[in-house]
Structures are given as C-alpha cells and as structure tokens.
Amino acid sequence: MTKKIFASIVTICGISVMAVMLLITALLNGKTADSAAGHVRNESRLIASAVEKGGSDYLYHTDFDKDMRVTWIDSGGKVRFDSHKDADSLENHADREEVAAALKTGEGSSSRYSETIMKKTVNYAVRLSDGSVIRVSGVHSSFTAQLLKLINPILLILAAAALFSALAASMVSRNIVKPINDIDLEHPDAQKSYKELAPLLEKLRTQNSKVSRQMDEIQSRREQFSLMTESMTEGLIIADPKLMVLACNTAALKLLGAGDFHKGQSIYSLNNSDIFRRCLLNALGGRRSECILRTGGGQREVIASPANSIDMVCGLVVFIMDVTEKQELETMRREFTSNVSHELKTPLTTIYGTADMLASGMVQSDDVAQFGENIRGEAERLINLINDIISLSKLDEDSAPRENENVELFALAEEILDRLKLSAEEKNITVSLTGENVSMPGSRTILSEVLYNLCDNAIKYNVSGGRLDVKIAHAPQRAIITVADTGIGIPKQHIGRIFERFYRVDKSRSRKIKGTGLGLSIVKHGIMYHNGTVRVDSEADKGTVFTIELPIEKKNNEQGEII
Structure with a gap:
C-alpha cells in the first residue's frame, strides 16, 4: 500500500509539473505571437507613411531588419520591391490574403505556419494613396519550437520536482499508512485510527471474538479427543494419503514397540515390516485390510481402514489391538480340542473293540466277565472325562x-x-x-x-x-x-x-x-x-x-x- 501511495503521489506531481510547464509555454507563445503581430503592424504603418512622404526611394535606401521582410506591391499585384529577393523573380501577389484585404479595405493581415522550420510568418499590408500596397512580414517561433528551446530548463525543473515529490511522497505515504500499520489486530481500536476504518475495525473485532470462540472449541475438542484416545488400550493411528502420521496415541507406540516418535513422521517409522506395509497399501487402495504382527511384546492385530472422500482416499485410520492372549487362547482351544478328541477316542475305541469281539462270539464264556469289566472301566473313564470337561467349562464361562x-x-x-x-x-x-x-x-x-x-x-x-x-x-x-x-x-x-x-x-x-x-x-x-x-x-x-x-x-x- 505504501508503494502504491508513493507511486501515485510522484505520478500526480510529475503530471502536474509537466502540465504547468506546457501551460506556461503556451501562454508565453500566445504573448509573443501577439507582440510579433503588433510589431509587424506598427512597422508596416510606419514604412507606409515614410513611402507616402519620401517616395519609393525610401525603400531602396533603407536597411531593414533581417528578421523583417518588406514588399511593395502595385495595385495589379505585381511586386515592385522586396527586401529579401529580386522583385522580378516573384509571382503576382494579388491573391495573397493580406494583399487582397488591403486593396479592398486599406489594411489586411494573415499568418502562415511552416512545418519545415517550425516557425510562423506574420504578414500585415497597408494600402498607399496611389493604390499600391506596402506589406511587412515577420517571423514568430511556433509553440513546438519554443517548447524545444525550453526543453532543458523543463527537464531540469522536472528532475527537481521529481526529487522533491519522491521525498514528499515517501513522508506522506508513511504518515498515511502508519496509523493502519499500528492497528492492533487482536484488539482493534477505532479511536486510534482513521474514522473511515471504524466499520472495518468493528467487523474485525467481531471476527476476532468469533475466531477466539471457535479456537477454544477446537482446542477443547482436541483435548477431549486426546483424552479419549490416550485412555484407550487399543492403538489408534490417523495418517494422511502420504502415510504421514496426523495423530497417534500412546497405546499404539507401546503395542508396536516404537521408541522416539513425533507426529508428522512416516507411519513406517512405527513398524517397517513387509506385512505391515502390505496392510497399509491395501487400505490406501480403498480396501479394509487386516493383518497380525508379531513383535517383541507379543502378537498385534492391525486393522487399516481407508477414509474416503467422494472417489478418493484422503487418509487412513489404523487400529492396533493386543491379541497375544487371544492367540494363546486360540492355540489352547485347538490343543484342547485335539486332546479331547484323542482322550475320547481311546476309551471309545476300546469299548467298540471289546463290544465287537463280544458280539461276534470271539470271546469265551469264561472271559466275558473280564471283557465286561474292561468296557465298564473305559466307560467310567469316559464319564469322568466328560464330567471334568463340563466342570471346567462352567468355571471357564463363570457359569458355575x-x-x-x-x-x-x-x-x-x-x-x-x-x-x-x-x-x-x-x-x-x-x-x-x-x-x-x-x-x-x-x-x-x-x-x-x-x-x-x-x-x-x-x-x-x-x-x-x-x-x-x-x-x-x-x-x-x-x-x-x-x-x-x-x-x-x-x-x-x-x-x-x-x-x-x-x-x-x-x-x-x-x-x-x-x-x-x-x-x-x-x-x-x-x-x-x-x-x-x-x-x-x-x-x-x-x-x-x-x-x-x-x-x-x-x-x-x-x-x-x-x-
């Protein structure tokens, strides 16, 4: 803004000085033009009076000013005398404006501009008593010629004016902008600034109040979010599409065994294993992905879900859970199922085999009691096993x-x-x-x-x-x-x-x-x-x-x- 004010002031000052110089030159040109015309008129009347008294000899015996041209023209327009050229070489002047006017009314004047020499010729003619005409011509510099003559002084004045304008513009622009720069944006006060800025400052104060409330709300929500995530036993990571971590709770760092970590780092800083990378890349592709990580602290289940916005993935939400005990329980369950199957199979096989031998008549009558005892023993073992399993299940499920x-x-x-x-x-x-x-x-x-x-x-x-x-x-x-x-x-x-x-x-x-x-x-x-x-x-x-x-x-x- 300071630069614009500075440039505007300098430009206005420059244009004003130039306009004044042109106006002064134009006024001087007008004055000199009137002076030249009056001088030619007076000279033509004096010379005409002298010729009336002394005859044509006055013309031939007088040295006229070289800037003034005197011409004697008869009533038919033929040139009889010219102070600058041979009279016989000049054409008839009856059609000249000033000569025609003088022949008709007694006096006449005209002016003609020459682009070649950038000068203006002023003519004045006076009719004599014998019908001839005395014409006096003088040269007057045009506006352009006078302007060219004054160009050096004008440029000097313009330079001085430009320097003065620059100094003045610098001071003025700083003084204009200073109250604006001194405005306290946190607590704007219209009394210490321009009255014209009062509506703006009032609106700014209102906006500041609104922004302050919104920032307090954002901070409160951020603290609530942090409190909730930090109280979670599950790990939570939020990352942008470039996999830079936006938020990460302490549980995630502990579960992944990450040491020194700061927000804004790559999520791979937490874990750089191939299975973790594949899980995240699948989520970036728009698919919910799960994997099991084996760390020094146990086994972790990772669930990576894409955060979609219209047709693009704008980030990832990653949950991490400690499934060490779950996996151990699953292993125990499988082992238990396998052991139960084996323990049940053994007595049932014995019972089946013994019963099959009894049914097929392969057992002698003296051994039937012994085979029956075997069946009863294995059945008792089977019943005890089932009872123990039921008791253990009740204790496991806390349903006893x-x-x-x-x-x-x-x-x-x-x-x-x-x-x-x-x-x-x-x-x-x-x-x-x-x-x-x-x-x-x-x-x-x-x-x-x-x-x-x-x-x-x-x-x-x-x-x-x-x-x-x-x-x-x-x-x-x-x-x-x-x-x-x-x-x-x-x-x-x-x-x-x-x-x-x-x-x-x-x-x-x-x-x-x-x-x-x-x-x-x-x-x-x-x-x-x-x-x-x-x-x-x-x-x-x-x-x-x-x-x-x-x-x-x-x-x-x-x-x-x-x-």
Missing part, C-alpha cells in the same frame, strides 16, 4: 452356581481323604490330616473338587509306601491348605505348564495312570473362582507340595494368581 455357604475346610478334607482311603491302601500310602478348623464362604462343591484332585494326584503319582500329608491352617484373613506328597515329583522346567489342560510331564508314565489330564486345570480355575492363589514346590523323585491360600472374607470374583 454362586454358592454362598460357610465351608468347614478341615471337615471337607476329612471327607475327601475318606473317599480316597481305598486308593491309598492299594498303594500302601500313609495319609495324615493336621491343622485346625477353618471356615470360609464359598462353594463347597468346587472346593471339594479342588481338594479331591490334589489328593487324588498325590496318591496316583506317589511311590508305594509313600506319604500324603494334608494340613489346614489359619493366617490373618486367609485360609492355608497344604497338600504334600513323597511321589515322583515334577521337574522345574515343567512346573509352569502343569495347570494346562491335558499337559503331561511324562506321557509314557501318565498313560499308565488313570486320569483325564484335567485335574490340575480344575484346581487352578476353582482357586481363581475363590480369588485365591496356589504355589507349587517340587523336585523330581523327592515329592511335591501344593500350597493354597484362600481369602476368608467374601470378595468380588477376580482372577487369582498361580505361582
């Missing part, structure tokens, strides 16, 4: 009935050991129960299954002539159950997996011992059902000790801890 009764643990342990008395006597196992009466709220059925499975395993995997010691103790707010045996023990590398379904430490030995392979899984889930913990201490060939701690006070169901 929520019993709220006081369970006397010492009495319950006596009942369990009494049920296992025959099994213990068969292997010559010495059984002992010590401790004190401890009562706790819970499910008697589930606690019974827990104790039964632990004691049953302590007998099955014990050595002949070994010991089984059960102790019921009381600690602050806790009941402690200890089941110790002197059996074959568990190698340390297997202790972490013994609670898995169908997991067997020594499969060749375990197959010879009756059982479903689900007992310790039921123990784990039963203890978790009561918000308790179980600890295992064992050493190969030296026995095993299971220590259970259960809260005596009633609590909400939470997952217990297995140690």
Whole structure:
C-alpha cells in the first residue's frame, strides 16, 4: 500500500509539473505571437507613411531588419520591391490574403505556419494613396519550437520536482499508512485510527471474538479427543494419503514397540515390516485390510481402514489391538480340542473293540466277565472325562452356581481323604490330616473338587509306601491348605505348564495312570473362582507340595494368581 501511495503521489506531481510547464509555454507563445503581430503592424504603418512622404526611394535606401521582410506591391499585384529577393523573380501577389484585404479595405493581415522550420510568418499590408500596397512580414517561433528551446530548463525543473515529490511522497505515504500499520489486530481500536476504518475495525473485532470462540472449541475438542484416545488400550493411528502420521496415541507406540516418535513422521517409522506395509497399501487402495504382527511384546492385530472422500482416499485410520492372549487362547482351544478328541477316542475305541469281539462270539464264556469289566472301566473313564470337561467349562464361562455357604475346610478334607482311603491302601500310602478348623464362604462343591484332585494326584503319582500329608491352617484373613506328597515329583522346567489342560510331564508314565489330564486345570480355575492363589514346590523323585491360600472374607470374583 505504501508503494502504491508513493507511486501515485510522484505520478500526480510529475503530471502536474509537466502540465504547468506546457501551460506556461503556451501562454508565453500566445504573448509573443501577439507582440510579433503588433510589431509587424506598427512597422508596416510606419514604412507606409515614410513611402507616402519620401517616395519609393525610401525603400531602396533603407536597411531593414533581417528578421523583417518588406514588399511593395502595385495595385495589379505585381511586386515592385522586396527586401529579401529580386522583385522580378516573384509571382503576382494579388491573391495573397493580406494583399487582397488591403486593396479592398486599406489594411489586411494573415499568418502562415511552416512545418519545415517550425516557425510562423506574420504578414500585415497597408494600402498607399496611389493604390499600391506596402506589406511587412515577420517571423514568430511556433509553440513546438519554443517548447524545444525550453526543453532543458523543463527537464531540469522536472528532475527537481521529481526529487522533491519522491521525498514528499515517501513522508506522506508513511504518515498515511502508519496509523493502519499500528492497528492492533487482536484488539482493534477505532479511536486510534482513521474514522473511515471504524466499520472495518468493528467487523474485525467481531471476527476476532468469533475466531477466539471457535479456537477454544477446537482446542477443547482436541483435548477431549486426546483424552479419549490416550485412555484407550487399543492403538489408534490417523495418517494422511502420504502415510504421514496426523495423530497417534500412546497405546499404539507401546503395542508396536516404537521408541522416539513425533507426529508428522512416516507411519513406517512405527513398524517397517513387509506385512505391515502390505496392510497399509491395501487400505490406501480403498480396501479394509487386516493383518497380525508379531513383535517383541507379543502378537498385534492391525486393522487399516481407508477414509474416503467422494472417489478418493484422503487418509487412513489404523487400529492396533493386543491379541497375544487371544492367540494363546486360540492355540489352547485347538490343543484342547485335539486332546479331547484323542482322550475320547481311546476309551471309545476300546469299548467298540471289546463290544465287537463280544458280539461276534470271539470271546469265551469264561472271559466275558473280564471283557465286561474292561468296557465298564473305559466307560467310567469316559464319564469322568466328560464330567471334568463340563466342570471346567462352567468355571471357564463363570457359569458355575454362586454358592454362598460357610465351608468347614478341615471337615471337607476329612471327607475327601475318606473317599480316597481305598486308593491309598492299594498303594500302601500313609495319609495324615493336621491343622485346625477353618471356615470360609464359598462353594463347597468346587472346593471339594479342588481338594479331591490334589489328593487324588498325590496318591496316583506317589511311590508305594509313600506319604500324603494334608494340613489346614489359619493366617490373618486367609485360609492355608497344604497338600504334600513323597511321589515322583515334577521337574522345574515343567512346573509352569502343569495347570494346562491335558499337559503331561511324562506321557509314557501318565498313560499308565488313570486320569483325564484335567485335574490340575480344575484346581487352578476353582482357586481363581475363590480369588485365591496356589504355589507349587517340587523336585523330581523327592515329592511335591501344593500350597493354597484362600481369602476368608467374601470378595468380588477376580482372577487369582498361580505361582
């Protein structure tokens, strides 16, 4: 704006000076023209008067000014005398405007412009008493010629005027623009600026207020978005079409194991694996894409969805979820299904084979009872397996009935050991129960299954002539159950997996011992059902000790801890 004002002022000043100079030149030209015409008129009258008195000799004996031409013309138009040229060489002048006027009225004048010399000839003729005419011609410079004569002074004046105009324009333009530049755009005040700007400043103040409110709303929404995304356990990434990250929560960085990362970097800075790249590129192509990433922290499910705008992809939204536990559960499910199928197939095959032999009459009558005993044993094994699976499923789904009764643990342990008395006597196992009466709220059925499975395993995997010691103790707010045996023990590398379904430490030995392979899984889930913990201490060939701690006070169901 300053430049425009400066240029406008300089231009106006230049045009004004030029116009003044031209006007002055035109006025001077008019004045000199009138002066030249008056001079020629006076001279022609004087010379005419002198010729009237002194005759034609006056013309031949007078030295006239070289800028003035005197011509004597008779009444017929023939030139008798000319101060500049030979009179006989000139043509008849009767048709000249000034001569014709003088012959008719006594005096006449005219002027003619010569483009060659850029001068104007002024003529004045006076008729004498004898009918002849005295004509005097003078030369007067034209406007153009006078302008050319004055060009140097004019240019000098223009230069001086331009310099002055530039200085003045610079000062004026700065003074004009300064109040505008000094306007506080955040808090515009019409009193400190031009009155003409008051409507604009008022509108600007209104717009500032509106923009401020909108910015506050945007900031509030941004903070809400950040708060919501940061509270998510799932990772969230928003990227533009060039895969530059626009937003990314902390969960995404943790799940992908990304270190130092800043918004605006490429999404490949978070993970640069081929499967991740393919997933993102498929989403950029407009298709929802999923993949599983394996990182140092586990397995992550990545879902990349395109953000479409009309017919183009304007960005990506990427969700990242930790599916490590889900994948592990899926693996366990497949293993469980496989193990269940195998465990069911074995007794069913035995039952089918034995029954087929009985049906075909291949069995002697003395062996029928033995074959029937085999069928009953395998059926019992099958029933026990199904019952254990049902119990475990109920505990898994938390669909077991929520019993709220006081369970006397010492009495319950006596009942369990009494049920296992025959099994213990068969292997010559010495059984002992010590401790004190401890009562706790819970499910008697589930606690019974827990104790039964632990004691049953302590007998099955014990050595002949070994010991089984059960102790019921009381600690602050806790009941402690200890089941110790002197059996074959568990190698340390297997202790972490013994609670898995169908997991067997020594499969060749375990197959010879009756059982479903689900007992310790039921123990784990039963203890978790009561918000308790179980600890295992064992050493190969030296026995095993299971220590259970259960809260005596009633609590909400939470997952217990297995140690």
